[in-house]
Amino acid sequence: MNDEQSPRTETVAWGGIVSDIALAVIKGGFGYFSGSKALLGDAIYSGADAASKLVETFPWRPGRNSAKRRVRTLERRDNKEPVMAVLMSVLILMFGLQIAFSAIRDLTRGHFSAPGEFAIVVVLLSIVLKEAVFQYQYRYFRKKGDGSHAAYAESHRFSLYSSFTVSLGIAGAVAGGENYLDFHPLLYLDPIAALLTSCLIVRKGYQLIASSIYGKKHHELPASDTANFVETVQRVHGVIRVEYLKATEEGSYVNLEVKISVNPRITVIEAQDISECARKLLQHRFVHVGEVHMDVVPYDPGYPYKSNHELVDNELPSLLQ
Incomplete structure (x- = not known):
């Protein structure tokens, strides 16, 4: 492409x-x-x-x-x-x-x-x-x-x-x-x-x-112009959600700051591989994309799912012995 x-x-x-x-x-x-x-x-x-x-x-x-x-x-x-x-x-x-x-x-x-x-x-x-x-x-x-x-x-x-x-x-x-x-x-x-x-x-x-x-001058692109970037990152296997994406226009290039959430149970190396895959996909699909700064955070489902998720792997006793 x-x-x-x-x-x-x-x-x-x-x-x-x-x-x-x-x-x-x-x-x-x-x-x-x-x-x-x-x-x-x-x-x-x-x-x-x-x-x-x-x-x-x-x-x-x-x-x-x-x-x-x-x-x-x-x-x-x-x-x-x-x-x-x-x-x-x-x-x-x-x-x-x-x-x-x-x-x-x-x-x-x-x-x-x-x-x-x-x-x-x-x-x-x-x-x-x-x-x-x-x-x-x-x-x-x-x-x-x-x-x-x-x-x-x-x-x-x-x-x-x-x-x-x-x-x-x-x-x-x-x-x-x-x-x-x-x-x-x-x-x-x-x-x-x-x-x-x-x-x-x-x-x-x-x-x-x-x-x-x-x-x-660096111009930040509106959300309507960054929808293609978000959609591309979401297609990467292992990305659960795009938490944040900022696109800054610098001349004929666009620099991106992206924060994605991944499965909290995977290793750090696996998270880095997912981040690198998303970065390469952005730069290869959009020829005008310059630098891409990727941040990876563990996915937080939030209440009440967070408490249910924590109960699965919680091996510590909840009561004082």
């Missing part, structure tokens, strides 16, 4: 990266030839989205056939990700500031030309394509129950802010051109939209570099 899930998960993740890169190239080309600073800014934001996802995905290798390979994968991820994040964030910040300075220069000079009509068509088509890719990724990761859909939703929300801002700016600038209303103040909307988009780009770069320097 692990061999089937891992390539598909990686394919879904890389599909989003490739789509963002394609949108960045297309919007950047049309923005350059149409003279729309806003469309260029939206292209850079799509590139920033691809860069942030690339940082998360590039060091990740799905194949984990042994514990040693898993350790090497996590070490390689820890070593490469901060360096890549810093490089990507610096490039994002530079491009964002360049768009901001260019927009401010155009606003101060006041010499504008309406962008081509196809610029607004490109933005609208990019929104449709971006929404389609997002819906596929969101439903896939939500079905897996690893909490990644929440991160995708937040990233997509700000991406829509950028695209809608750009679409309004370009539409207003096109309407203010000579072919339509011929109203010069509307031409200011395109550089204004570019300036607002540059703020979102700088925000994206700052978040990326902050997460690499200060570490990523």
